Amino acid sequence: MARWRPGSTGxxxxxxxxxxxxxxxxxxxxxxxxxxxxxxxxxxxxxxxxKREVLFAGQYVFESGFVEAIADAPAGTPxxxxxxxxxxxxxxxxxxxxxxxxxxxxxxxxxxxxALREREQLKLAALSRAVAGAMTARGIADLTAxxxxxxxxxxxxxxxxxWIAPGAPADLIALQRETLAELTRLVGTNSx
Amino acid sequence: MARWRPGSTGxxxxxxxxxxxxxxxxxxxxxxxxxxxxxxxxxxxxxxxxKREVLFAGQYVFESGFVEAIADAPAGTPxxxxxxxxxxxxxxxxxxxxxxxxxxxxxxxxxxxxALREREQLKLAALSRAVAGAMTARGIADLTAxxxxxxxxxxxxxxxxxWIAPGAPADLIALQRETLAELTRLVGTNSx
Numbered sequence: 001m002a003r004w005r006p007g008s009t010g011x012x013x014x015x016x017x018x019x020x021x022x023x024x025x026x027x028x029x030x031x032x033x034x035x036x037x038x039x040x041x042x043x044x045x046x047x048x049x050x051k052r053e054v055l056f057a058g059q060y061v062f063e064s065g066f067v068e069a070i071a072d073a074p075a076g077t078p079x080x081x082x083x084x085x086x087x088x089x090x091x092x093x094x095x096x097x098x099x100x101x102x103x104x105x106x107x108x109x110x111x112x113x114x115a116l117r118e119r120e121q122l123k124l125a126a127l128s129r130a131v132a133g134a135m136t137a138r139g140i141a142d143l144t145a146x147x148x149x150x151x152x153x154x155x156x157x158x159x160x161x162x163w164i165a166p167g168a169p170a171d172l173i174a175l176q177r178e179t180l181a182e183l184t185r186l187v188g189t190n191s192x
Numbered sequence: 193m194a195r196w197r198p199g200s201t202g203x204x205x206x207x208x209x210x211x212x213x214x215x216x217x218x219x220x221x222x223x224x225x226x227x228x229x230x231x232x233x234x235x236x237x238x239x240x241x242x243k244r245e246v247l248f249a250g251q252y253v254f255e256s257g258f259v260e261a262i263a264d265a266p267a268g269t270p271x272x273x274x275x276x277x278x279x280x281x282x283x284x285x286x287x288x289x290x291x292x293x294x295x296x297x298x299x300x301x302x303x304x305x306x307a308l309r310e311r312e313q314l315k316l317a318a319l320s321r322a323v324a325g326a327m328t329a330r331g332i333a334d335l336t337a338x339x340x341x342x343x344x345x346x347x348x349x350x351x352x353x354x355w356i357a358p359g360a361p362a363d364l365i366a367l368q369r370e371t372l373a374e375l376t377r378l379v380g381t382n383s384x
Contacts, residue, residue, distance in 0.1 A: 080381055121313040143350070147375045150346035158338050183339045187379040189272055 009047050009057070011037040016054040017102060020109045025051075025116065055106060055116065058097040059123055063130050065093030066152065070134035079140055080184075083152050086131055087176050090156060095172060104164040128153040155180045201239050201249070203229040208246040209294060212301040217243075217308065247298060247308065250289040251315055255322050257285030258344065262326035271332055275344050278323055279368050282348060287364060296356040320345040347372045 015036035019028040030051055034044045048054050069089035070082045077085070098106070110116040132149030136142060159176040162168055169175065207228035211220040222243055226236045240246050261281035262274045269277070290298070302308040324341030328334060351368040354360055361367065 078381055079378055118310045118314060121317050122310060125313050143354070143371070143374055144378055146350050146353075147346060147371070147378055150342070150350070151375075151379065154339060154342035154346065158335070158342070161338075162335070179335070179339070182335055183343075184379055186271055186336055186339055187343065187376055189270055 008037065008039050008043055012039065012044060012047060013054055013057070014102070016051060017105045017109065020055075021105050025109055025113050052116065052119065055110065056119060056123065058094075059126075061097065062090060062093050063127055066090040066127065067130050067134045070131065070138065079135065079144060079148050080151075082135060082138070083131075083148050083155075084177075084180060086134075086152055087155055087180065088173055090127075090152075091159075091172050091176055094160075100163065100168075100170055100172075103160075107164050124153050124157055127156075151183065155183055200229065200231050200235055204231065204236060204239060205246055205249070206294070208243060209297045209301065212247075213297050217301055217305050244308065244311065247302065248311060248315065250286075251318075253289065254282060254285050255319055258282040258319065259322050259326045262323065262330065265330075271327065271336060271340050272343075274327060274330070274332075275323075275340050275347075276369075276372060278326075278344055279347055279372065280365055282319075282344075283351075283364050283368055286352075292355065292360075292362055292364075295352075299356050316345050316349055319348075343375065347375055 012033060016028070016033045019032050019036055023032075028051065030044050031041055033051060033054065034041045037044075048057060066086040066089060069085040073082055073085050094103070110120050128146075128149035130149075131152045132142075132145040135145035135148050140148070155176060159172060159179040162175050162179070163172045204225060208220070208225045211224050211228055215224075220243065222236050223233055225243060225246065226233045229236075240249060258278040258281060261277040265274050265277050286295070302312050320338075320341035322341075323344045324334075324337040327337035327340055332340070347368060351364060351371040354367050354371070355364045
């Protein structure tokens with residue numbers, strides 16, 4: 001699979017994704033993951049509470065990518081400008097954490113396991129709320145902020161699904177912008 | 193609380209919502225619910241597999257409301273016209289199943305319990321997919337259909353949250369239309 005990342009968390013994540021793919025999530029133990037990554041179980045537990053956390057550990061950094069882009073935007077940036085900056089930044093945070101190949105393998109694991117799929121849904125719901133919160137912190141009305149949070153999550157997750165499809169282009173940012181343009185076109189037809 | 197509905201499923205739902213509110217979800221048993229509804233446990237299990245199902249039993253009818261409105265729309269109805277018909281119809285299906293007061297009580301129970309909140313998120317994700325599926329069945333492109341599914345769920349769940357807020361107006365359809373108009377305005381500003 002993909003090249004090894006240097007630190008022990010990178011090795012643990014890669015090892016977990018490989019083992020979950022090869023043997024299934026339920027059959028893989030923390031001991032297996034630590035052994036494959038070449039670290040002790042003690043090292044595993046220094047970084048993660050359990051094996052599920054290995055798959056979701058990047059959530060805070062990922063969410064911060066979106067939120068900070070909104071907080072850092074120039075005063076007067078319109079709501080959709082904030083949404084679009086958040087999408088670009090969130091995408092960059094994701095790309096720093098994972099290769100396209102790793103994202104694809106991780107997604108296949110999550111999709112085939114009920115509890116993991118539920119966890120992933122909650123992650124996206126939390127992302128929508130975090131984006132909305134960053135918007136209201138800039139004085140945007142609650143209703144608009146909530147809808148903008150949903151727009152961001154819809155565009156991100158739709159672009160992400162396209163990106164991990166077999167043979168998809170490698171540029172997630174371009175896919176996101178194209179997806180946002182399609183949403184704008186779709187919803188824009190409603191004004192007439 | 194609200195008036196009793198005639199059948200035993202209506203009585204069981206009302207009894208469950210009352211008991212979950214009074215004593216908490218975890219502390220309430222199927223026997224408690226059956227007793228409060230004035231039926232036997234056997235009758236309970238004729239309708240529901242477990243106590244969680246009482247809260248989610250309407251999902252199929254609710255989802256069908258959205259999906260059938262899309263399937264039944266006249267040929268050539270534009271995508272946002274389908275979305276708006278689906279929202280009106282889904283809303284009517286919900287209003288037939290529950291009063292505003294019941295919806296509010298049910299939501300408070302679901303929000304305060306992790307497993308129920310996860311289940312609710314999955315219900316909304318499934319609704320988005322069902323709406324998208326009904327759209328692609330009409331020949332709408334996958335990408336557009338997926339985004340339209342998300343638009344419907346975002347508008348529905350945002351309007352629903354407004355509707356169950358304290359002192360909210362009783363007309364969910366009006367709130368949904370207002371919410372859709374706000375989304376149109378928001379996303380529309382992106383074209384400039």
